[in-house]
Amino acid sequence: MIEDAKQRRDGVLAAVAAACKTAERDASSVSLIAISKTQSEETISALIAAGQTSFGENRVQEAQQKWPSLLADHPEIELHLVGQLQSNKAEEAVALFSALHSVDRSSLVTAIAKAQARTRKTPRCFIQVNIGNEEQKGGCAVAELPKLLDDARAQGLDIVGLMAVPPAELEPAPFFALLAKLARNHGLSELSMGMSGDFATAIMLGATHIRVGTALFGAR
Numbered sequence: 001m002i003e004d005a006k007q008r009r010d011g012v013l014a015a016v017a018a019a020c021k022t023a024e025r026d027a028s029s030v031s032l033i034a035i036s037k038t039q040s041e042e043t044i045s046a047l048i049a050a051g052q053t054s055f056g057e058n059r060v061q062e063a064q065q066k067w068p069s070l071l072a073d074h075p076e077i078e079l080h081l082v083g084q085l086q087s088n089k090a091e092e093a094v095a096l097f098s099a100l101h102s103v104d105r106s107s108l109v110t111a112i113a114k115a116q117a118r119t120r121k122t123p124r125c126f127i128q129v130n131i132g133n134e135e136q137k138g139g140c141a142v143a144e145l146p147k148l149l150d151d152a153r154a155q156g157l158d159i160v161g162l163m164a165v166p167p168a169e170l171e172p173a174p175f176f177a178l179l180a181k182l183a184r185n186h187g188l189s190e191l192s193m194g195m196s197g198d199f200a201t202a203i204m205l206g207a208t209h210i211r212v213g214t215a216l217f218g219a220r
């Protein structure tokens with residue numbers, strides 16, 4: 001199993017390197033986050049053994065069950081929250097994760113600010129943008145981004161960039177390009193975009209953090 005994990009990871013890293021070369025970017029400018037939702041501690045351990053140090057989960061509760069023991073054994077690991085965050089879970093999330101990718105509304109900004117004061121931790125935060133304007137999806141509307149960003153900065157959140165998940169059935173490139181433009185306009189340097197099916201495109205358009213599950217772990 002460790003061999004499989006290593007092979008899949010090597011394959012993804014080679015594809016990342018190829019995309020970086022085409023884009024004339026340094027490979028070290030792209031951080032590969034292994035999305036380990038639904039994966040067992042055993043499967044995760046195999047990827048850690050292969051050298052992976054950055055992981056992401058989409059649910060606070062699931063992460064609380066799996067990660068404290070893994071993090072105790074591997075303090076070098078950075079854990080990212082990439083799924084929606086409920087305000088009543090903000091304190092647990094701030095305590096556990098190095099980075100939160102789904103900050104998308106004022107009430108959540110306030111809850112994170114309170115959690116930061118209580119835990120004395122300041123995770124790096126990405127504002128999630130509902131880039132395809134989809135009804136069911138998380139993320140703030142493009143038009144609301146300036147106000148939410150001001151609010152988050154005023155309340156002491158460490159906003160480093162923007163995150164988005166483009167509409168599943170459409171060509172993702174225009175949405176990645178729009179997210180990159182919004183980040184540039186607001187002086188944000190980090191872009192969390194690109195998953196197993198489209199990370200090469202995301203890298204071409206400036207992704208600094210790609211969130212890859214299936215390509216690293218196999219189908220969920």
Ligand SMILES: *Cc1c(COP(=O)(O)O)cnc(C)c1O
Binds near residue numbers: 197211212213215
């Ligand atoms: C599950 C998930 C991913 C990874 O998706 P894959 O297609 O398995 O690579 C990326 N981002 C978010 C927000 C996710 O929930």
